[in-house]
Amino acid sequence: MNSALLRGFLNKTWRTSILVPLKTYVPQPPVLLNLNCSRNTSFFNKLPAEDIWRGVTAVSNAGKKRGRGKGTGKKTAKDLNRGQTIGLGKKNFVWPGLNSPIIRGNDLIQQQPLAENLEREKNIIKLRDSMGGFRMMKLNPIDRGWSGSKMPGRSIGPPDAVGDEEFESFDTRVLENKIVFIMKGNMGRKRRYSVLSVTGNGNGLAGFSVAKAPEVRTALRKSKNRAGQKLINIDLCENRTIYHDFxxxxxxxxxxxxxxxxxxxxxxxxAIQTICKVVGIKDLYAKIEGSTNLQHIVKAFFIGLMRQKSYQTIANATNLHVVEFQKATNGVAQIQAVPLTTEATNKPPNRIIDFMQYTLGNKIVLKKKKIAPFYVNTKGHTLYQIKQERFRNQANVRLHKLVNQ
Incomplete structure (x- = not known):
C-alpha cells in the first residue's frame, strides 16, 4: 500500500465522528504501520559456493609468485548431497509438494509408497567416488616406485632419441624429485623442481644427471636426456656382480x-638398489655409513664402480697370485690371476696380504655390538633353551642331507 494513501486513510478514520456514551469513550492514538523494504538476495546467495570459498582461501598473484598458498584451493571434502533427491530415500514415497505436484489436473495427489530401489546406495557411492576430477592411473607394484604416490623409484622410460641414435634397451629411474628456490632481483623467491635420475641398459652402461626446471615434466625430461648423454661403461663380473669388494x-x-x-x-x-637394476648388477651387499644424502650416495657408488680393478690388474700391481676360496667348492683354492713377473713370488712376503684389506683400502666396516634382549636371564628363557637343545643342529643336518642326496 502507498504511504500517502495509508496516511490519508488513517486521518480519515480518526476524524470520523462516532456516537458513543461519554463514560465509555476513550480516544486512541493513530496506529502507524512500519513497512520495511527487504531484499531476498545478499552477498552469500549472489555467488556460487565455489566463488565464495575461493575468496576465502585464494592467494594473491604476488603471493603465488613467492610460493605461498601451495595447498589452498583444493577440494578435500565430498559433496554428500550429490545424487540425492528431496523426498526420496531408503523408503521411496510420493510426497506431494516435495517430489511431486500437489494437484495434477483435477486430481489431488495423495501420499503413497513407491517400489524400493535396491541399487540406490550403490549408485550414490559410485557417483561420490567419481567426484574430484582427474584421478591418477593405477600402476603396477613393480613400477610404483619407493613409496607408491611419489616419483622417486619410478620409471620414466628411455631417453629421447638423438638423430638416428635411439635408446631402445634403456630404462630411466627417478632417484630424487624435490622443490628448490632461487632468489631473483625482480621476482623474489622463484620456485623450481630438481630431479635426479639414472638411466642404463642393464648390461654395464649407465649414467646419471641432475636437472632443474620450473615445471615437473620439463625437469624430468631434461634429467632423463642429460643422463643419456653422460653414459659410463662399467665392467661386470660374470655379468651379474662387481669384481671385488671396495x-x-x-x-x-x-x-x-x-x-x-x-x-x-x-x-x-x-637408491643403490635402483642403480644396480639399471646397470645390471644382481648380487650385492652394500653398507652406508655417515650421510645418506641421495646425490652423495649416487656419486660415491659410481666412483666406486669406475675404480674397480680386474684380478689381473691387481696381480700385476702386487706381483702376487690372486687365489679365491669358496664355501661352495668346500674351500678348494681357485687361482684367478697370475702376475706377469714372478720376482715377488720367489720371495715370501713379510706380511700376509688380505685381498679384502687391499681392495677396501685398509678400511673396516663399523660393526655395532648387538644389545641382548631383556629376557635373556629370565627363568622362562632358560627353560626354552633347554627344550631347544635337542634341535640345535637340525637345520644344518637337513641341509647337508639335501645336498648330498
Whole structure:
C-alpha cells in the first residue's frame, strides 16, 4: 500500500465522528504501520559456493609468485548431497509438494509408497567416488616406485632419441624429485623442481644427471636426456656382480660394497638398489655409513664402480697370485690371476696380504655390538633353551642331507 494513501486513510478514520456514551469513550492514538523494504538476495546467495570459498582461501598473484598458498584451493571434502533427491530415500514415497505436484489436473495427489530401489546406495557411492576430477592411473607394484604416490623409484622410460641414435634397451629411474628456490632481483623467491635420475641398459652402461626446471615434466625430461648423454661403461663380473669388494665415499658419505654369490640378491640402500637394476648388477651387499644424502650416495657408488680393478690388474700391481676360496667348492683354492713377473713370488712376503684389506683400502666396516634382549636371564628363557637343545643342529643336518642326496 502507498504511504500517502495509508496516511490519508488513517486521518480519515480518526476524524470520523462516532456516537458513543461519554463514560465509555476513550480516544486512541493513530496506529502507524512500519513497512520495511527487504531484499531476498545478499552477498552469500549472489555467488556460487565455489566463488565464495575461493575468496576465502585464494592467494594473491604476488603471493603465488613467492610460493605461498601451495595447498589452498583444493577440494578435500565430498559433496554428500550429490545424487540425492528431496523426498526420496531408503523408503521411496510420493510426497506431494516435495517430489511431486500437489494437484495434477483435477486430481489431488495423495501420499503413497513407491517400489524400493535396491541399487540406490550403490549408485550414490559410485557417483561420490567419481567426484574430484582427474584421478591418477593405477600402476603396477613393480613400477610404483619407493613409496607408491611419489616419483622417486619410478620409471620414466628411455631417453629421447638423438638423430638416428635411439635408446631402445634403456630404462630411466627417478632417484630424487624435490622443490628448490632461487632468489631473483625482480621476482623474489622463484620456485623450481630438481630431479635426479639414472638411466642404463642393464648390461654395464649407465649414467646419471641432475636437472632443474620450473615445471615437473620439463625437469624430468631434461634429467632423463642429460643422463643419456653422460653414459659410463662399467665392467661386470660374470655379468651379474662387481669384481671385488671396495670402499668408496663422497663428502660425508661412506659406502662399503661386497661381492656376493649368485642368488644372493641386492641387500643395500634403495637408491643403490635402483642403480644396480639399471646397470645390471644382481648380487650385492652394500653398507652406508655417515650421510645418506641421495646425490652423495649416487656419486660415491659410481666412483666406486669406475675404480674397480680386474684380478689381473691387481696381480700385476702386487706381483702376487690372486687365489679365491669358496664355501661352495668346500674351500678348494681357485687361482684367478697370475702376475706377469714372478720376482715377488720367489720371495715370501713379510706380511700376509688380505685381498679384502687391499681392495677396501685398509678400511673396516663399523660393526655395532648387538644389545641382548631383556629376557635373556629370565627363568622362562632358560627353560626354552633347554627344550631347544635337542634341535640345535637340525637345520644344518637337513641341509647337508639335501645336498648330498
Amino acid at each position: 670402499y668408496t665415499g663422497f663428502g660425508k658419505t661412506k659406502i662399503f660394497c661386497f661381492k656376493k654369490p649368485e642368488g644372493y640378491g641386492l641387500v643395500c640402500h634403495r
